[in-house]
Amino acid sequence: MEQFQPRQSQPTSAKSATQQQSCTPIVAIDLSALFYSLLFPSTQLSGxxxxxxxxxxxxxEAALASPKAIAERVLKLPTQIAALDQQLADENTDTKALLLLIERDPVLSVEVLKLCNSPLFRRSDKEVTSLQxxxxxxxxxxxxxxxxxAMMRKVIDIQPIYFRRFGSQVWRHSMQVAYLSSELTQEDPDTAFLLGLLHDVGKIAIFKLLLEAFKQAEPxxxxxxxxxxxxxxxxxxxLSALLARYWELPSLFEAELSRLAVVDxxxxxxxxxxxWRANLISECSMLFExxxxxxxxxxxxxxxxAIDRETFEQLHQKLVLF
Structure with missing residues (x-):
């Protein structure tokens, strides 16, 4: 936060400018309302x-009271995700056995290769053509x-064409938050990445409940x-925190998501x-774009x-590639 500390001395003109600015009322920014307009662009808000x-x-409310039902029926986590993640984290896991495990799912293999060759993550001009x-x-x-x-992408998939934009925007935001979370910490970037990727699964669950409710709604x-x-x-x-518990992810995930759930x-x-910071930066980037x-x-x-404009613009140039 050093770049935001006031200087010890200022010229008179600068002081008067600062005094003028301090007299200007600061208008609260409802970021959630702005971001909501990206998810449902054609909706006019009412009270x-x-x-x-x-x-x-x-x-x-029923889902919050019984996350088991929502986890099994509405937003089911692929059963192999926790086991596969654990094996990938274990340096002692045999590489060949690991690749065979991934290759059992052809769709997963294709999605991983797509990510490897995407503009944001591509390491060289030569295309990656195999998991090895x-x-x-x-x-x-x-x-x-x-x-x-790639495995979480299946969970967040939104089928109805009318609402595909919602799904794509939330998924893009989740990927951005995951990427930023891993970049903003030295503590445990891999766990931060997964936590960022999972933080909005509750939003996807609520949206899927909305799709079910549409079947009973007036035209x-x-x-x-x-x-x-x-x-x-x-x-x-x-709901994200409760789902993390039901999916039997490490307890850290539920604990950190619960801390995020404290509004304002x-x-x-x-x-x-x-x-929290990664989410804010991603929302700023998408709204700025x-x-x-x-x-x-x-x-x-x-x-x-807690970032300056120059740092944001550098990050923004990467985030628009998602």
């Missing part, structure tokens, strides 16, 4: 929840992240209340703070994220 939204609220080559070129740690990412009904936005923002992180409060230290942030708003949010 009152409609029957569709009330139906979703009831389903969300990918493991040699990228190393076990990067391979672990790619396999986890033309849409999620359009500010209350629904608040539920998507606040309840989703609590920045976590102090640990991986929760890392993911869409032309939905004014320069003053962006500077204010970057201050909260």
């Amino acid at each position: 009152t929840a409609n029957e569709l939204e009330k139906n979703v609220f009831r389903r969300v 080559q990918a493991l040699v070129q990228l190393g076990r740690e990067q391979m672990r992240r790619f396999v986890t990412t 033309g009904e849409q999620p359009c209340s500010s209350l629904f936005r608040q539920v998507m923002t606040a309840k989703s992180l609590s 409060s920045k976590p102090a230290g640990g991986l929760a703070e890392v993911v 869409a032309g939905k942030l004014q320069p003053g708003q962006l500077d204010r949010l970057l201050f909260d994220a």
